[in-house]
Amino acid sequence: MQRSLSLLLFVILAACKSGDGDSDQSTLTVSRPPSSTEPAVPISGGGTMGNNPFPWNRYFVTEFDQIRVQAIRDSLGFVANNFGGRRNAMRSNPLAAARLDYALSTGLTGAGQVVSMIDSSMRLTHEQFAGKTIYSSGNPPLGGDRHGTAVASVMAGTGANGGTLGFAPAADIHQGYLNYSEHVDWDKLGVYMDHARQVGAIVSNNSWGLADLTVQDRDPATYFSHSSVKPYVDGLKAFANDGVIVFALQNDYHAVSASLIAALPLGAPELEPSWITVINAVPEFDDDRILSAQRISTACLETARFCMAANGQIMVARETGDRDYEIGVGASFAAPQVAGSVALLAEAFPDLTAPQLRDRLLATADNGFFDHTGWRTFGPGITHGYNSEFGHGFLDLRSALLPIGQAEVTMASGQSIDLGTAAITSGPATGDGLARSLAALTVLSTDQLYGRFEVSADVLADADSRIDPAGKALAAAIHPDSAAGRSSLNAAIRSGSGLAGHRGAWSDPTAAALLGSTFIPLTAPDNAVGVAVLNGNGTSGLALHQTFDLAGGNLQVGLAAMRTDGSIMGVSVPHQTGEVSSSTNALQIEYASRIATNTALRLNAETGFASGDGAGMVNNFSTVSYNRIGLALEQADVGQSGDVLTMFVRRPLGITRGSAEMDLPMQFASGQTTFTTTDVSLAPVERQLDLGFEYSTPISRTGNVSLGMLHSTNDGNSLGRQAMSGFVGFQFNF
Numbered sequence: 001m002q003r004s005l006s007l008l009l010f011v012i013l014a015a016c017k018s019g020d021g022d023s024d025q026s027t028l029t030v031s032r033p034p035s036s037t038e039p040a041v042p043i044s045g046g047g048t049m050g051n052n053p054f055p056w057n058r059y060f061v062t063e064f065d066q067i068r069v070q071a072i073r074d075s076l077g078f079v080a081n082n083f084g085g086r087r088n089a090m091r092s093n094p095l096a097a098a099r100l101d102y103a104l105s106t107g108l109t110g111a112g113q114v115v116s117m118i119d120s121s122m123r124l125t126h127e128q129f130a131g132k133t134i135y136s137s138g139n140p141p142l143g144g145d146r147h148g149t150a151v152a153s154v155m156a157g158t159g160a161n162g163g164t165l166g167f168a169p170a171a172d173i174h175q176g177y178l179n180y181s182e183h184v185d186w187d188k189l190g191v192y193m194d195h196a197r198q199v200g201a202i203v204s205n206n207s208w209g210l211a212d213l214t215v216q217d218r219d220p221a222t223y224f225s226h227s228s229v230k231p232y233v234d235g236l237k238a239f240a241n242d243g244v245i246v247f248a249l250q251n252d253y254h255a256v257s258a259s260l261i262a263a264l265p266l267g268a269p270e271l272e273p274s275w276i277t278v279i280n281a282v283p284e285f286d287d288d289r290i291l292s293a294q295r296i297s298t299a300c301l302e303t304a305r306f307c308m309a310a311n312g313q314i315m316v317a318r319e320t321g322d323r324d325y326e327i328g329v330g331a332s333f334a335a336p337q338v339a340g341s342v343a344l345l346a347e348a349f350p351d352l353t354a355p356q357l358r359d360r361l362l363a364t365a366d367n368g369f370f371d372h373t374g375w376r377t378f379g380p381g382i383t384h385g386y387n388s389e390f391g392h393g394f395l396d397l398r399s400a401l402l403p404i405g406q407a408e409v410t411m412a413s414g415q416s417i418d419l420g421t422a423a424i425t426s427g428p429a430t431g432d433g434l435a436r437s438l439a440a441l442t443v444l445s446t447d448q449l450y451g452r453f454e455v456s457a458d459v460l461a462d463a464d465s466r467i468d469p470a471g472k473a474l475a476a477a478i479h480p481d482s483a484a485g486r487s488s489l490n491a492a493i494r495s496g497s498g499l500a501g502h503r504g505a506w507s508d509p510t511a512a513a514l515l516g517s518t519f520i521p522l523t524a525p526d527n528a529v530g531v532a533v534l535n536g537n538g539t540s541g542l543a544l545h546q547t548f549d550l551a552g553g554n555l556q557v558g559l560a561a562m563r564t565d566g567s568i569m570g571v572s573v574p575h576q577t578g579e580v581s582s583s584t585n586a587l588q589i590e591y592a593s594r595i596a597t598n599t600a601l602r603l604n605a606e607t608g609f610a611s612g613d614g615a616g617m618v619n620n621f622s623t624v625s626y627n628r629i630g631l632a633l634e635q636a637d638v639g640q641s642g643d644v645l646t647m648f649v650r651r652p653l654g655i656t657r658g659s660a661e662m663d664l665p666m667q668f669a670s671g672q673t674t675f676t677t678t679d680v681s682l683a684p685v686e687r688q689l690d691l692g693f694e695y696s697t698p699i700s701r702t703g704n705v706s707l708g709m710l711h712s713t714n715d716g717n718s719l720g721r722q723a724m725s726g727f728v729g730f731q732f733n734f
Helices: 066-074 100-105 146-156 186-198 230-240 269-274 301-306 335-348 354-364 397-401 433-439 469-477 482-495
Strands: 007-009 028-031 114-119 134-137 172-177 201-206 244-248 275-285 290-295 307-310 313-317 325-329 374-379 382-386 408-410 416-418 442-446 452-456 518-521 529-536 539-550 553-565 581-596 599-613 618-636 644-657 659-669 672-681 689-698 703-713 722-732
Touching: 066 100, 100 397, 114 146, 114 186, 114 335, 134 186, 146 172, 146 313, 146 325, 146 335, 172 186, 186 201, 186 230, 201 335, 230 244, 230 269, 244 269, 244 335, 244 354, 269 275, 269 354, 275 301, 275 335, 275 354, 301 307, 301 374, 307 335, 335 354, 335 397, 354 374, 354 382, 354 397, 433 672, 442 659, 469 689, 469 703, 469 722, 482 599, 482 618, 482 644, 482 689, 482 703, 482 722
Parallel strands: 007 325, 114 172, 114 201, 134 172, 201 244, 244 275, 275 307
Antiparallel strands: 028 134, 275 290, 313 325, 374 382, 408 416, 408 442, 442 452, 518 529, 529 539, 539 553, 553 581, 581 599, 599 618, 618 644, 618 659, 644 689, 659 672, 689 703, 703 722
């Protein structure tokens, strides 16, 4: 590959006097250079830039794929800017400094965007523009000029063959021809801005200025209100409605006042919301932040509140040949980096207005390496410091693409909840079922600068709840009644009577216990029917149980009816629990039988259903069904008289069917969020399965010791989670 390397220094050149425009200068032509046979920036592992099956605005990015980031860093166009030690001022890769590697790693390329420039002509046949649609205003020379070719390549070069990798490599280009040897024709410039607007350009780059005219020399309001300049200013104002205007400041390091044309918003404030000025600086940086910067051009000066910096020492395309390059140095090549970045943001956030895109760049510029003398508020809670030297700081695409401030999710009611705040809380009977159901969906979130991200809907659910079985077993083992309970069970196993109704330390929770209620027994005198009042933690109800003596065993049947405020089967809506209520009906069956000397078999099961009202993002709950089942083998007098060994297998309580009907924000169009009513399953994908044992034995006339082990598969009704639990408890009565 032929390549010439030289140093290009651009000093602002333009006349300050209006000239007559030629009629043919107002034409707009379209050309499409043939596509290059070389791929654009190959990425290791297959694919090319622009081959993005997952559009950026479909992701809530909290971290980047470092493998893809490194692939961009290893691409030839990126490596071409690793200037090494040619000059001390050129050891800082401008693409890495601006975090372009992070932006391109997501698949963003500026595809579908048009970037405009007013500059000298570009060499249309250069390999960096192959395959692009080029719109031209003012009949630029076909062979191209040095400056225009260089600027265009920084803004939108494809990076093919290791050449200039532009900041929006897949964007199309509009060029408005500016002849630096002629006087400024404000009428033509106004036409160029109209053409840029007509072709849908999202940004206009201007790496030029009015020679020797600064804010200190002329009052911007007076100068740009002159009738001769009005066509251009009107064109800028029309373009600024839907596009961002970027201007390079002059290269004079010692300048004490900003270029007059770049500071135009000081005289036309309505332009400022869509305006950025850019200076040239070489930073020292690591992968986290800018550590320091050496300013090369003028400072931001009077334009500080809408100014930022980029590294204008960069590989650029030359007009001398289709594969010729050189090193460009100047603010002229810092500005198109910002312009190309606007196109990337427009691709990432298609719903943002031009002022909002501009604000994202300024508000996320790295300003941690200098002291701030002014602060600007860009949105609720978003304040950014700047100073007269570096403006808002250094271009940082990585931060501009991440959510800014606290992101929110809008509810159908018009209220919002902070992203990370649960809209629905799962319970032990749900496990990870709720989160997994939501994970298959996406919802829209909005950050504090109006950036919209499609995020996995599981951010709306809290982490699954889990009951600690060992803690509950230990509490039961050291309860004052534990010795009496063990003695009663031992006697029942040996005699074969009164087996039903015994509960050990590992006993799994019933629905009533899950809902936090306690039993207040109101047993009938003849004990034929047991009655209990349920009360506690917002749950109230009534339970009935009847025990039947059958041949070879005991059968106990129980019915319970409960009302719960604040949740349904442990599922709740945070901060709106007062609006949620549910009713639960349960059937419990226990059968216990002596099957051999000192040996009994116990079957315990429960099934039921619940229904309830919703709140917040939950309209309501469908009927929820649940069950649990367990089988235990119990032996008495295994090691010594009075002890009991229980070995069991069980499937603890879990929801088998049921859903929450939720209104989820899933689309944004025409300035409005569209909500979709979706049934979100509450049932776990896989249920928990327990294997365990419990051994309880007397150790003195008044003492008791209990120990046990439990292995759980899909622990907490969460797929694939394994857990081992154990306890040892001592209990003495004094």
